[in-house]
Structure formats: C-alpha cells, structure tokens
Amino acid sequence: MLIDKILSRFRIKTKVLIFVLPFVVTISAVGLTGLYASGLLQGRMEISNSVLQSLSGFKDLYGSMDDFLRVTSPEARDKLLADLKTQQGVLDQTLNQVGEEAAGRDSLAEASRRTKDISGVVDKLWALHEQERALHEQIDAAQKSVISTRFTVSYQAEELQSTVQSDESAATSTLRTADRLLKGGDFLGTVASGFSKPQTPQDKIAFINEQMPEIIKSQRLIAISVPSNQKNVIEALAATIDGIKTIVQTPNPTDETATELGRLVSRFRQTSTYTQLTATQKMRDATQEFAALDGRIAQANSVLQDTRRLENSVYSLQIVLSDFLADSNKENLVRLQQQAGTLGKDMQVLITSAKGMGFAEGISGAIQPALDIISGGGSKIVDTIGERVTAYAAARQELDQIWKKLTDFAELQKQTAGTERTQANSISVMTTGLGILLSILGGIALVLTLQRPISHITAAMRGIAEGALDTSISGEQRHDEIGDIARALGIFKENAISKIRIEEQSDEERAAAEHERQRNDAEKREMDRQIEFAVNALAAGLERMSQGDISTTIETPFIGRLEQLRQDFNGSMMRLQATMSQIRDNVELIQGNGNQMAQSAEDLSKRTEQQAASLEETAAAVDEITVTVRSSAERAKDADQIVRQAKRSADDSAVVVSNAIDAMGRIEDASRQIEQIIGVIDEIAFQTNLLALNAGIEAARAGEAGKGFAVVAMEVRELAQRSAAAAQEIKGLINKSTNEVNSGSQFVQETGTVLAKISAQIVTISQHVEMIARASHDQSNALQSVNATVNQMDQMTQQNAAMVEETTAASRELADEADSLRRLIQQFKIDGEAAAAPVYRAA
Numbered sequence: 062m063l064i065d066k067i068l069s070r071f072r073i074k075t076k077v078l079i080f081v082l083p084f085v086v087t088i089s090a091v092g093l094t095g096l097y098a099s100g101l102l103q104g105r106m107e108i109s110n111s112v113l114q115s116l117s118g119f120k121d122l123y124g125s126m127d128d129f130l131r132v133t134s135p136e137a138r139d140k141l142l143a144d145l146k147t148q149q150g151v152l153d154q155t156l157n158q159v160g161e162e163a164a165g166r167d168s169l170a171e172a173s174r175r176t177k178d179i180s181g182v183v184d185k186l187w188a189l190h191e192q193e194r195a196l197h198e199q200i201d202a203a204q205k206s207v208i209s210t211r212f213t214v215s216y217q218a219e220e221l222q223s224t225v226q227s228d229e230s231a232a233t234s235t236l237r238t239a240d241r242l243l244k245g246g247d248f249l250g251t252v253a254s255g256f257s258k259p260q261t262p263q264d265k266i267a268f269i270n271e272q273m274p275e276i277i278k279s280q281r282l283i284a285i286s287v288p289s290n291q292k293n294v295i296e297a298l299a300a301t302i303d304g305i306k307t308i309v310q311t312p313n314p315t316d317e318t319a320t321e322l323g324r325l326v327s328r329f330r331q332t333s334t335y336t337q338l339t340a341t342q343k344m345r346d347a348t349q350e351f352a353a354l355d356g357r358i359a360q361a362n363s364v365l366q367d368t369r370r371l372e373n374s375v376y377s378l379q380i381v382l383s384d385f386l387a388d389s390n391k392e393n394l395v396r397l398q399q400q401a402g403t404l405g406k407d408m409q410v411l412i413t414s415a416k417g418m419g420f421a422e423g424i425s426g427a428i429q430p431a432l433d434i435i436s437g438g439g440s441k442i443v444d445t446i447g448e449r450v451t452a453y454a455a456a457r458q459e460l461d462q463i464w465k466k467l468t469d470f471a472e473l474q475k476q477t478a479g480t481e482r483t484q485a486n487s488i489s490v491m492t493t494g495l496g497i498l499l500s501i502l503g504g505i506a507l508v509l510t511l512q513r514p515i516s517h518i519t520a521a522m523r524g525i526a527e528g529a530l531d532t533s534i535s536g537e538q539r540h541d542e543i544g545d546i547a548r549a550l551g552i553f554k555e556n557a558i559s560k561i562r563i564e565e566q567s568d569e570e571r572a573a574a575e576h577e578r579q580r581n582d583a584e585k586r587e588m589d590r591q592i593e594f595a596v597n598a599l600a601a602g603l604e605r606m607s608q609g610d611i612s613t614t615i616e617t618p619f620i621g622r623l624e625q626l627r628q629d630f631n632g633s634m635m636r637l638q639a640t641m642s643q644i645r646d647n648v649e650l651i652q653g654n655g656n657q658m659a660q661s662a663e664d665l666s667k668r669t670e671q672q673a674a675s676l677e678e679t680a681a682a683v684d685e686i687t688v689t690v691r692s693s694a695e696r697a698k699d700a701d702q703i704v705r706q707a708k709r710s711a712d713d714s715a716v717v718v719s720n721a722i723d724a725m726g727r728i729e730d731a732s733r734q735i736e737q738i739i740g741v742i743d744e745i746a747f748q749t750n751l752l753a754l755n756a757g758i759e760a761a762r763a764g765e766a767g768k769g770f771a772v773v774a775m776e777v778r779e780l781a782q783r784s785a786a787a788a789q790e791i792k793g794l795i796n797k798s799t800n801e802v803n804s805g806s807q808f809v810q811e812t813g814t815v816l817a818k819i820s821a822q823i824v825t826i827s828q829h830v831e832m833i834a835r836a837s838h839d840q841s842n843a844l845q846s847v848n849a850t851v852n853q854m855d856q857m858t859q860q861n862a863a864m865v866e867e868t869t870a871a872s873r874e875l876a877d878e879a880d881s882l883r884r885l886i887q888q889f890k891i892d893g894e895a896a897a898a899p900v901y902r903a904a
Contacts, residue, residue, distance in 0.1 A: 203431035246336030249329035262314035
C-alpha cells in the first residue's frame with residue numbers, strides 16, 4: 062500500500078507520535094475542562110471544610126461543657142472559653158467566605174450570634190461554682206471543728222480513765238504489798254519453826270544453807286514492802302541474815318555455834334509477827350480505798366460509754382458527709398441532716414452523764430454551731446447544683462440550635478455543589494467522547510500500517526521454528542524496527558544451521574566413549590571375582606576359629622597384593638596355636654597346686670578352731686576365778702569399811718548423847734519461848750477475826766458485787782478461829798514434851814555407857830577384817846594378770862583361725878577359677894587334636 066511504503070521510511074516511534082498527537086490534544090481538552098470544574102468545586106469544598114470544622118469544633122465544645130460541669134476548675138473554664146473563641150473565629154471566617162447573597166448565610170449568622178451568647182452562660186456557671194466551693198469550705202471548717210472537739214473529748218475521757226485506773230492500781234498495789242509482807246513473814250516464821258527439828262549442829266547448818274536462797278528472797282520481798290519510816294526493821298533483818306551467813310560458813314560447828322545460830326533464827330519470829338500486823342493494816346487501807354472508788358468507777362464507765370457513742374456518731378457523720386460531698390443530692394442531704402440530729406442527741410447525753418465531773422464542758426458551744434453550718438450548707442449546695450443544672454441545660458439547648466443552623470447551612474452547600482457538579486460532568490463527557498473518536502481513528506490507521514510486514518515476519522519465524530531452514534525472509538531492506546527484526550531473524554537461521562552440524566560431530570565422539578567404558582567394566586568384574594575369592598577364604602578360616610578350631614590355615618595362594626593378606630592370616634593362626642598350648646599347660650599346673658593348697662588350708666583351719674575353743678574355755682575358767690576372788694576382796698573391804706564406820710558411829714554416839722542432854726535443856730528454854738509466841742498467835746487470830754468481820758460488813762454493803770468477797774471474809778474468819786484453837790493445842794503438847802524430855806535425859810546417859818563398851822569390841826574386829834581384805838586384794842591382782850595373758854592368747858588364736866579361713870576361701874576360689882580357665886581352653890582345637898576330656902577338681 063502507498064501509505065505503508067511512505068511510512069516504512071520512519072521509525073515506529075515516529076508513526077505512534079503521528080497517530081497519538083490528536084489523542085493528546087483531546088486529553089488536554091478534557092484536563093482543561095476538569096481544571097475548570099475543580100475551580101468551581103474548590104470554593105464549595107473550602108466552605109464545606111469550614112462547616113465541617115465548625116461541626117467538629119462544636120462536638121468538642123459539647124465535651125468541654127461536660128468536662129466543665131463534671132470537674133469545674135479554672136483550667137476547664139479556660140479551655141471551654143478558648144473553644145468558644147475558636148468556634149467564633151471559624152464561624153466568622155466562614156461568613157467572610159460566603160457571599161452576601163449566598164444561600165444559607167442567615168443560618169450561619171444566627172449560629173455566630175448564639176455562640177457569643179454562650180460565653181455569658183459559662184460566666185454564670187463559674188459564679189455558681191464559686192458559690193458552691195465557698196459552701197464546701199464552710200462545711201469543711203465545721204467538720205474540722207467537730208473532729209477537733211471529738212479529739213478533745215476523747216483525750217479528756219482517756220485522762221478520766223487513766224485517773225480512775227491510777228487510783229485502782231494504787232489500791233491494788235497496797236494489796237500486793239500486804240501479800241508480799243505475808244509471804245516473806247510466813248516463810249521466815251516457817252524457818253524459825255523448822256530450825257528446831259535438826260539435832261546436830263551440822264544438820265542445823267545444812268538446814269539453814271538449804272533455806273538460805275528463800276530467806277534472801279523473803280528479805281527482798283519485805284524490804285520493798287516495808288514503809289519508808291520503818292527502815293530500822295529492814296536493817297535489823299539484814300543484820301540478822303548477815304550474822305547467819307557468817308555462822309553457817311564455820312568449818313567445824315559446835316554446840317555453841319548451833320546455840321548462837323538458834324538465837325539469830327529466833328529473831329525471824331519477831332519479824333514475822335511485825336509483817337503480819339503491817340500486812341493486816343495495809344489490807345484494811347486497801348479495802349477502804351476500793352469502797353471509795355466504786356461510785357467513781359461506775360460514773361467513769363458511764364461517761365466512757367457515752368464518749369464512745371459520741372465518737373461513733375462523729376465517725377458516721379464524717380461518712381455521710383463524705384457521701385453527700387461526693388454526690389450532693391436530696392437523698393444524701395436527708396441522711397446528713399438525720400445524722401447531724403443524732404450527733405446532737407448523743408452530745409446532750411454525754412453532757413448529762415458527765416455533769417459535776419468537770420468533763421466535756423463547752424462541747425455544746427463547739428459542736429452545735431458546726432452542725433447548723435453543715436445542715437444549712439448542705440441545703441444551699443443542693444440548691445446551687447439545681448441552678449447549675451438549669452443553666453447547663455440552657456447552654457446545651459443553645460448548642461443544639463447552633464448545631465441545627467450549621468447542619469442546615471451544610472445541606473444548602475451540598476445541594477449547590479450537586480448542581481455545579483452536574484454542569485462539570487456534562488462538559489467532561491463531551492470532551493471525552495471527542496477524544497475517544499480521535500483515538501479510534503488513529504488506532505485503525507496504525508494497525509493498517511504495521512499489520513502486513515509483521516505478519517510476514519511472523520510466518521518466517523514459525524517456519525524456522527518448525528525446522529524449515531530454507532524459508533525466505535522478507536523486509537530486510539526496511540529502515541524501521543520491522544527491518545531490524547527481519548535481519549535478526551536471518552542471523553538466527555544461520556545459527557540453527559551451525560547447531561545441526563555440531564550435533565553430528567557430538568554423536569561420533571559419544572560412540573567412541575561408550576566402547577572405552579565397556580572395556581573398563583570387564584577389567585573391574587575380573588578384579589571383583591578375585592577379591593570375592595579371597596574374602597570367602599578368610600571368612601571360612603575366621604568361622605572355624607570362632608568355633609574353636611585354630612589348627613587349619615589357608616593353602617590356596619591369592620593373586621596380587623591379596624597374597625600378603627593370606628600369609629598374615631596363616632602366621633596369626635600359628636602364633637595363636639602356640640599361645641593356647643602354653644596356656645593349657647599352665648592352667649593344669651595351677652589347678653593341681655590350688656587343690657592341694659585348699660586341702661592343707663582346711664586341715665589347718667580345723668586344728669586352729671580346736672585350739673581356739675580350748676583357750677576360750679581356759680579363759681572363761683580363769684575369768685570366773687578372778688571374779689570370785691575380786692568379789693571376796695571387795696566384800697572384805699566393805700566389811701572393813703563397815704566396821705570402821707561402826708567404830709566412828711560408836712565414838713560419835715557418845716558425843717551425840719552429850720549433845721542430846723544439852724539439846725533437851727535448850728528444848729525446855731524453847732518451850733517457854735513458844736508459849737510466848739502462842740500468845741502472839743492468839744492476838745493475831747483475834748485481829749484476823751476482826752478484819753474478816755469488817756470485810757464481811759463491807760461486802761454486804763457492796764451488795765451483789767461483794768458476794769464473792771463475803772465468802773472469802775468468812776473463810777478468813779474460820780481460819781483465824783482454827784489458828785487460835787491450834788495454838789492452845791500446841792501449848793498443851795509443849796508442856797507434855799517438857800516432861801518427856803526430863804525422862805529421856807536419863808535414858809541417854811545409860812546409852813552412852815553401853816556405846817563405850819561396844820566401841821572397844823569393834824576395834825578388835827576391825828583389825829582382823831583389814832588383814833583378810835589385804836590378802837584377798839593381792840590374790841585378785843595375780844589372777845587379773847593371768848586372765849589378761851589367757852585372753853591375749855585366745856585373741857591371737859581367734860585371729861589365726863580367721864586368717865586360715867580366709868586362706869582356705871582364697872585357695873578354693875583359685876581352684877574354681879583354674880577349672881573355669883581350663884574349660885575355656887578345652888573349647889579350642891590345636892594341631893588337629895580334639896577337645897580334651899573335662900577335668901574334675903578334687904573336693
């Protein structure tokens with residue numbers, strides 16, 4: 062075609078530009094149209110954006126209003142005013158963007174005006190908040206006043222309780238002091254009474270030494286309990302105890318020592334009498350103090366109970382007030398006023414119960430005004446919160462109206478934007494249709510220009526790909542890209558012809574390589590056969606060796622380097638045969654020697670056991686004799702000691718008799734002193750009876766609370782009566798004892814004469830017993846030496862027997878191991894010999 066010939070002189074890029082240029086012009090027209098439409102829409106979008114910002118800002122303004130109402134603070138107020146100012150600026154900016162005659166401008170102006178009015182509502186809300194805050198401060202001050210008064214009342218109640226407890230503790234301390242005096246005095250009286258029971262000076266000192274820790278303890282009890290104006294009693298008691306300590310340290314006490322010790326101990330009775338009288342007086346004083354404290358304790362308990370009720374009411378008021386301040390509604394206000402009334406009633410009860418005690422005075426003037434402030438302030442807070450809610454509702458209504466105006470304005474802008482969009486779309490459709498038409502015409506012309514030459518090139522490529530290398534190629538003279546493709550296809554055709562020629566040469570070289578491979582395989586099969594033969598021969602030899610046959614070797618020679626392997630195997634078999642033969646001979650020799658050694662060891666073991674049994678019997682007999690002789694020596698020695706002790710006892714008896722006579726004289730003197738003490742006991746019993754009677758009277762006055770104390774007083778009175786009766790009985794017994802002591806003094810003198818004769822006879826017996834004991838002791842020492850020697854021989858024999866048993870066991874074990882080793886050797890076949898018969902070891 063003429064067009065094809067003309068266009069074949071140009072490159073395809075040039076052809077494409079020629080046909081695409083109208084399309085580009087059309088696209089440019091469409092773009093200009095879009096630019097015009099975007100200019101129309103930009104103004105609408107800016108206005109819409111401002112409206113959206115206003116709507117979004119008013120949404121944030123809603124949140125700021127809620128935050129300001131929930132947490133009313135300067136920061137929240139400033140943030141709310143700042144948001145209002147920002148929204149005012151956005152609305153003013155939007156008004157400037159909208160023309161004077163634009164639709165919806167009135168709605169936008171109305172929204173701007175209402176926004177300015179909301180600032181006044183915020184100021185009113187802030188004023189109400191300040192008023193509420195002032196009320197909160199008044200209520201907090203009133204609450205602190207109530208709490209401070211509660212602390213004051215609590216402190217005064219604690220002081221009252223402390224005063225009463227101090228007085229009660231003082232009375233209790235007086236009773237404890239009396240108890241300590243009674244304990245100390247009673248123990249000292251017990252020591253003075255018990256001192257007369259031991260008879261010898263040594264026993265009396267031992268008795269005092271035994272009681273000394275408790276005596277010192279009683280001294281401390283009395284020392285801390287005696288009044289300060291009677292310290293001479295303590296000094297006298299301390300001097301007495303020091304004198305007793307000095308006497309009890311005497312190494313060889315005599316009768317004079319015992320007499321002096323008894324004189325000092327008798328002072329304990331005076332101290333005991335003094336402590337009992339002092340304790341009685343202190344008990345009487347304590348009883349009077351307790352009687353005076355009963356009324357004060359009852360009133361103090363009532364005041365303390367009312368104080369605790371007042372404190373609980375204050376705590377409840379704090380809780381209810383905290384709930385009210387957290388949620389100030391009418392329900393919590395009613396609870397607050399009720400609790401304030403309860404606190405006022407509890408306050409009046411406390412004032413009444415503490416009347417006349419100088420306690421809780423003036424609390425009414427401190428608490429009642431605070432309660433009035435709390436109740437009235439709570440009512441004002443509820444009213445203020447109601448006003449805040451009303452003002453906030455008005456502000457929310459204004460915001461709703463502003464929101465409605467802005468949404469109406471946004472709807473008008475949406476409708477206007479839809480009209481302008483329709484116009485822009487019509488212009489875009491027209492320019493787009495024109496561009497499509499021009500593009501279709503250009504495309505058809507471009508296809509007609511390129512289709513034919515490309516079809517020829519495609520047919521030539523297909524023929525060459527199918528193997529027709531004689532296919533002709535047209536278009537090599539063209540100057541465009543199609544000509545370049547034709548020339549490249551010619552080069553590809555020549556390369557295909559060269560490839561076929563190279564493949565024929567490769568087939569010839571492949572056949573020669575296959576022949577060489579077959580020859581190498583034949584040589585490898587021959588070598589595998591030789592190796593298999595050698596391996597089979599070695600396997601057969603190793604299998605015989607595993608069965609114990611080491612007498613045969615490999616006779617057939619191997620080829621090449623495998624021959625060395627056969628020679629090494631045969632040499633190893635020969636050396637193994639020689640080694641096994643020598644091991645077999647050695648094992649037989651060891652087996653014979655082991656059996657003989659085991660037999661000899663058994664004989665030696667039997668003889669050693671017999672010898673050990675004989676020595677053990679001998680040692681037992683000698684041991685029995687030694688025990689008998691030692692026992693005799695010990696009994697003789699004991700008899701000698703008994704005789705000596707009897708002599709000393711007889712000698713001491715004379716001294717005892719003399720001391721007994723002197724003691725009986727002292728008993729008479731002590732009896733007279735006891736009669737005086739009994740008189741004191743009668744007086745104490747009388748005073749105790751009188752004290753018990755007074756205690757019964759006081760218990761009767763106490764009523765129900767003193768019943769237990771009345772029982773104790775009755776028991777004390779009965780005890781005093783029994784003490785008086787016992788004192789009279791003791792007086793009669795003492796008179797009777799004085800008569801018996803006189804009779805006993807004569808009997809003691811006669812006993813002294815008889816004891817002197819017995820002492821002379823005991824001296825003779827002691828000499829004979831001492832000689833017998835010395836002879837028995839010498840025999841015992843000699844037998845102990847013999848027994849030690851026999852025991853040593855017995856021990857050595859036992860050790861020998863143990864060693865023989867160990868030797869016998871080792872010999873037997875050696876024989877068993879030799880038999881096992883021989884059985885193992887017999888499993889091997891050497892020099893064509895069969896396995897030897899089993900060898901049995903001698904028992």
